[in-house]
Amino acid sequence: MLERSHSFDIRDKNYDNIQRIMENILEKDLSFSTDSKRLGRSLLRINYYDTNVDKEQQKNNRITILKESEKRIYIQINGKLTDSQVGQLWNEFEKKLNNSMKVEKVTKPIPSKVEIIQEIKRLIDERGYIVKSEDIQEFVDNFIEKYNRFPKKEEINSIVKGYIIMVNEEKLFDNKEIDITTDEKKLEMFEPVLETTQKDISLTSTDSTVLVISDGVERRKCPSCGNDGLIHEMDDKSVILLDYPKIYGKKNCCAKCGYEWRGH
Secondary structure, eight states: OOOOEEEEEOTTSOTHHHHHHHHHIIIIISOOEEEEEEOSSSEEEEEEEOTTSOGGGGTTOEEEEEEETTTEEEEEEESSOOHHHHHHHHHHHHHHHHHHTOOOOOOOOOOOHHHHHHHHHHHHHHTTOOOOHHHHHHHHHHHHHHHSSOOOHHHHHHHHHHHHHHHHHHHHHHHHHHHHHHHHHHHHHHOOOOOOOGGGOOBOTTOOOOOOOOTTSOOOOOTTTOOOSOEEEEEEEEEEEETTTTEEEEEEEETTTOOEEOOO
16 A cells, blocks of 8 residues: 655745645546645645545545645645555656746846946936936946956946935035135125224234334333333234134233233
8 A cells, every 4th residue: 555645845845836736636637626725824635526426425535735844745645545546646746846846047148238337327317316328338347347247236226326425425515615615705795804003003922013102192001010111912812803714802011021911
């Protein structure tokens, strides 16, 4: 008596085809009618019967298929199949299972350089950006020279993303330059005009020029030594009046004793 239980390796095979294969063998090769029922995700029961015989008398005619994980299935045959029919079923099932899972290897044609350039341009155009075909061709030529091959499909997507990032960075940089130029013009418009009268002349700490006070103007006097002749006026860098352009406050320095003070 032939073995009525069998297991099959279904690694990398489509489990959904198994039911159709078994039903096809029972109906076409063994001339039975079938009634299939799934009992959960991994258990399938196929009842087979002869239409010329009372169906109630054939309720034990069934094939149970149990799927174990994604690797194997176990098939058990119950009922009145003869040894010849059982052998035929196993042979046909194994043959059709293997044939159904043969994957025809289709060699995809390698795209030409022109097609790659067109694809990159199409993807960039779809995203609302503009690029010249000549620029893309130059990039592809450099890529081929460096890697000795055409860009792959996933690399084409990366090229498109890189181009968009580059364009956005350039736009951001250009906008910053415009903002800086505009700010400079605004500052020029509001830059204070300083009168250069003899009284307002600013002297640096290294300048030895003596400030001469004209007649009719109150003379400054050193609060430390009382000197009212040689008084220098210089920038007080501890007091910033305007950040841009940089304008400092003023302070007085006595040329006699070196005392420094700010005027009122």
